[in-house]
Structure formats: C-alpha cells, structure tokens
Amino acid sequence: MIPKSEIKYIQTLFQKKFRDAEGCYLIEGPKILDEALTAAQTAVKKIFGLSEWIDQHEFRYPDIEMNVVSSFELEKISQLKTPNQVIALMAKPERSGIVSPQQDIVLALDGIQDPGNLGTIVRIADWFGIPQVVCSKDCADVYGGKVVQAAMGSIFRVPVCYEDLPVWIVRQKRTPVYGAVLDGTPLKQVKHVTSGVLVIGNESKGIRPEVAALLTEKITIEKTGGAESLNAAVATGILLAYLK
C-alpha cells in the first residue's frame, strides 16, 4: 500500500514540466531496473514493485527504499498498457558542462520529436560508444516514458544534454561538422574520421537552416529505390557505423 498522495506525485512525473521541476523521472520493468541498479545505483531513489519482485531484491539493496504495491496500484503509476512488475523513481543526472574528449564523434540532434526515435538513437549512440548526445531544445524529453523505454539501459550510460544548437556548434569548435542531408556527398565518398560532430535533423523537416549553415560536410545516404525517406534512427545508425 502506498498513500494516495504518493500515487498522485508519481503521476505528475508523466509530464515533462514536473520532471524538470523535481529533477526526477520514472523507469519501468525488471530489465531496465536491473540495468539501473548496475549502472546508476545511486540515482535510484525509490522502488515500487509487486511483492514477488520486492521479495527477491530488497535484501540485496538495503539502502534503497522499496515499497510493495498491489497490481491495482502499479497500474495507476504505470505509463504502460501492461505494467511490468516494478517502477522506480530516478534522480536525473547533472548534465550541464559535460566536456567530452576532442578525439571522438559527438552526436547533435536537431528537432528529433518522436520519442521512439530519440530513445533508439540514444541506444545506437551507446552501441557505438558516443561520449555525448546534444539535443536542440525542441527535441523530445529524454526522460519521458516512451524515450526511456526505447533507449533501455543506454539512458544510464550516454550523457544527453539540451542546448541552443547553433550556439553550441559554434562554441564547441569541434570539426568537421557533418550533417545528414538529401543532397550532399554520397556516404561512401566520405573519409572515415575519429572526431567531429554529426548532426541528425528532424524526421520530416530535416536540419533547420540556422544549423545547416554551420555544417562543414554534408552527407547523403544514397538511395537506389523508391522510399521517400529513411527513419532518423536508421540514418543515425548507418552514418555512425560508417564514420566510426
């Protein structure tokens, strides 16, 4: 049993403005919680789980507050159609002033608004060991339920921050600044690199003009068939696999 006020508090965190105000977010399900307990244990503030889950875990983590909830309560605090055993309240990490090594590729996302795409991109960044993902302020919130679900444990490993993208690109002085566009140099003619920025644009509008003006190399994934576009996450994967 948890008090109604706690249920209400958790439900407020479904919304970005409350996540921002509280510096907290939610994760759901045993798999991602296991990853959190491994990769970001100090960020786990409270756990709400069915008794089966709590019974198996509480003795291993005596310092974390664990609350047994009923299926009915779990449903109330879940954002999933089918709630999955356990939900944790997480503290957001401090991401301002991240400085990543110059000798690496940093990913910059310009207006990625689909939560599933953003989460998948964070997972791809994790796969390729990208040290930092910089989002424009109109990207989806990386701590939203659907993004966290799609990113899986990668959310704990890849630092994601939000910046005024044109300002950040100028300030960080990293080159080259690659961008995925429809009329650039074919990918296979681009040299492999070890450092720089890769900009991925919005799913339908692409990279906005203020950012496009700062690109030093425009890259195109050549199309030989009929599809109008590639999914933004798929394009990110193709470009990182090639450049890295």
Added chain:
Amino acid sequence: MIPKSEIKYIQTLFQKKFRDAEGCYLIEGPKILDEALTAAQTAVKKIFGLSEWIDQHEFRYPDIEMNVVSSFELEKISQLKTPNQVIALMAKPERSGIVSPQQDIVLALDGIQDPGNLGTIVRIADWFGIPQVVCSKDCADVYGGKVVQAAMGSIFRVPVCYEDLPVWIVRQKRTPVYGAVLDGTPLKQVKHVTSGVLVIGNESKGIRPEVAALLTEKITIEKTGGAESLNAAVATGILLAYLK
C-alpha cells in the same frame, strides 16, 4: 453513411485471419492513400473518407468506389487513436512465385515480430532498392495496421512473401548467405557484394539455429560502447548501406 454490416466487415480486417481469408487489408490517412493511388491504383478497392477528402478526390478517380463517412463512423473503422480523414480497403497483391534477379541482394527476415520493426525494415528495403523481402512464417503480418503505418508507401513497392525460411534458403541457391550475428566477421572486413541473401534475426533471440546453419558468412556490427543490442531495423539499415 455506411451500413453497419460494412463497418463490421472492415473491423474483421483488423485481424490477420480475416485479412488472409479475404485477401484484403486496410490503409489509413491521406499520405499513404496518395501513394497507393500512384503506385498501386488497381489494388484500391473501396475508399471511406470524410466529405472534405472525398470531395477533393472523387472526380479524379471515377472508377474507384468512394463512400463519405462521418467522423464517428471513421473512428469505428480506424485502428489509429486519432483517425486521419480516410481509410481504403486494398486487395493484397499476389506474391507467390516471385523471382528476383540473381544480381541483387535479397533480404530474409527470421522471426521479426515487432510490427514497427517490420514496417521500418520494408521502408529501408525500398530505400536501397531491394527487389524482394522473404519473411519466415512467424514474422509479423506485413498487412497489419502498425506494419503498414511504419512502412508507409514502401508496402506498395517492395514484394514481401512468407516462406519456410530454411527450405527457401536451400532452394533459392543464392550465395553468399550473410547473417547478422554477435560473433561474426567485423562488418568493415566484409567485401562489398552485388548479390546474395542477407538474413536478419529476431529482436531478442537472433537467427534460429536451423537458419544459422545455412549462413555462408556471419557479420557483426562492431560495438564499442555499452548497449546490449541494436534494434533489428537499425542493424538492417547499417548492413544494407554497407553491402550495397
């Protein structure tokens, strides 16, 4: 106004068994319908749309049966949370006995069960001009609502068929048979090719043993970071971009 029996009939097509029995499927929204009217006009059997949409289109397609429906009716025959102006009843194309040119890469999907992944893969296949996608019988149904939505117009351009995959691989005699695995040759050491089969396995289980035994070259997308896996559609994009 459409009769209740018609509404019921359309709703049965939300299920695979009825789509199979009737040889029909549904598409939703003006964008994909425009693509259908361009790429597969003879397959469009009936259209149900709000009067705004019908008024703008019926004079251009006098041979297609068009029915004006109310927002309330559209909601009943839609599989989307927010129905989008128009729904069409489509005839499934005949896909048995497709023979694609030997000088090209064919995609074989082994147990891709997530509809969004399957749709995205069909769209990637379309981008790279893949002449055929062969699915194992336990893949998601390519004519299901979510797959069609994710594939967008690519569903009309890429022939997708269902086969007993090990039998098909042996019978088709195409080589090499590439497969995406976790312990194969690093992608960058694989030579570019112009023909063969690329097998992509299930999202969590990978390629099943009966199929893995038939691979002639195992490929791995090298991981330098922490993520456990790459999304199946992203992996497909990376491999096709590299191999083609």
